[in-house]
Amino acid sequence: MxxxxxxxxxxxxxxxxxxxxxxxxxxxxxxxxxxxxxxxxxxxxxxxxxxxxxxxxxxxxxxxxxxxxxxxxxxxxxxxxxxxxxxxxxxxxxxxxxxxxxxxxxxxxxxxxxxxxxxxxxxxxxxxxxxxxxxxxxxNRGFIRRVTLGRPWVTVKGAVSLDGGMALESGESRWITGPDARAAAHRLRSEHDAVLVGAGTVAADDPELTVRHTCGDSPMRIVLDSRLSIPPGAKIFAPGTTVFTSEEAGRERRTAAAAAGMDVVTVPSGSFGLSLSHALSVLAARGVNSLLVEGGPSVIASFFREGLVDGVALFLSPRILGKNRPFSGPLVFASMDETVRITGASVKQVGNDFLLEGVPECSPAL
Missing domain, CATH: 3.40.140.10 (Cytidine Deaminase, domain 2)
Structure with missing residues (x-):
């Protein structure tokens, strides 16, 4: 037949x-x-x-x-x-x-x-x-999100221990996961149009936000920095980096960042000191379909608090950090009914670590 x-x-x-x-x-x-x-x-x-x-x-x-x-x-x-x-x-x-x-x-x-x-x-x-x-x-979830809601598809990425920590209480976080997981994280970067962190992550880790441990193109680099506190010696203080800031940032700092070739964009105040929805609208207008948020706990909590998270990519390390800095940062719920539930979750082993991926229930349907 x-x-x-x-x-x-x-x-x-x-x-x-x-x-x-x-x-x-x-x-x-x-x-x-x-x-x-x-x-x-x-x-x-x-x-x-x-x-x-x-x-x-x-x-x-x-x-x-x-x-x-x-x-x-x-x-x-x-x-x-x-x-x-x-x-x-x-x-x-x-x-x-x-x-x-x-x-x-x-x-x-x-x-x-x-x-x-x-x-x-x-x-x-x-x-x-x-x-x-x-x-x-x-x-084409990113394309759909941009043309229907005027913002990119937002995926929050993190690496945590079994007890939910992104870093030790001291701030040390290198390395929670092994080399295979880090290579997978770089592949994830290459699959997105832009990658975003906050000024705190820049100060703590001085990231390059490029694709290095695998093949693929590096995404657009985005920083949330309401006061333009990024030091000139930072690796991302360079041409091609877009920094969202507020009116609080001084003219001298704006001038220095622009002179270094950075794209300085002023947005209204809001969550995390800046309006995340406004920043996402700017990125969508520039043709960004997909955004990978690699920020620290405060940035991640802000995106969840604003209901702007469409996907989660969480690398899980089989280790216990003890007292730590949690993935969700200052996010607080009054009851279990208010908590964020991830649907359609899948888990796969990556070296000695695991990658959990899923979609928050609050993410609008495609």
């Missing part, structure tokens, strides 16, 4: 998703998209969006397809219908004679949002939507 149409569609959609993931960390502000062109069960061409400014997945796949007439095309996101850095893909699919389009999800971007599908249907192309829709939404 042969496979059902549904099973066949899911198989090729998974192939499209696998292709899409090859663009991880390089496509923003665009989504990650993969495309497969198939006729009679045979792949004629495939492609993915490799980075912003390059061909979209559909154009890349059709460019490798000599004859697409009568073929099925599989793509995890609705083909675009507007001119951006590259021409729209929906008219190209029509032009190449594709007879059926299997689309994982509708594009939430208002410039597209159904218009691409309308172009295909108007040309007589059979359109099937929603195949592996949940998986398609998940890989």
């Amino acid at each position: 042969g496979l059902s149409r549904r099973k066949i569609d899911e198989y090729f959609m998974r192939r499209a998703l696998s292709l899409a993931l090859r663009g991880t960390g390089r496509t923003s502000p665009n989504p990650m998209v993969g495309c497969v062109v198939v006729r009679d069960g045979r792949v004629l061409g495939e492609g993915f969006h490799s980075c912003c400014g390059e061909d979209h997945a559909e154009r890349a796949a059709l460019g490798k397809t000599a004859d697409a007439r009568g073929a099925d095309i599989y793509v995890n996101l609705e083909p675009c219908s507007h001119f951006g850095r590259t021409p729209p893909c929906a008219p190209l699919i029509v032009e190449r004679g594709v007879s059926r389009a299997v689309v994982g999800m509708t594009d939430p971007d208002v410039r597209v949002s159904g218009r691409g599908l309308d172009i295909l249907r108007s040309a007589g192309i059979a359109v099937e939507t929603g195949i592996l829709g949940e998986e398609c939404r998940w890989i």
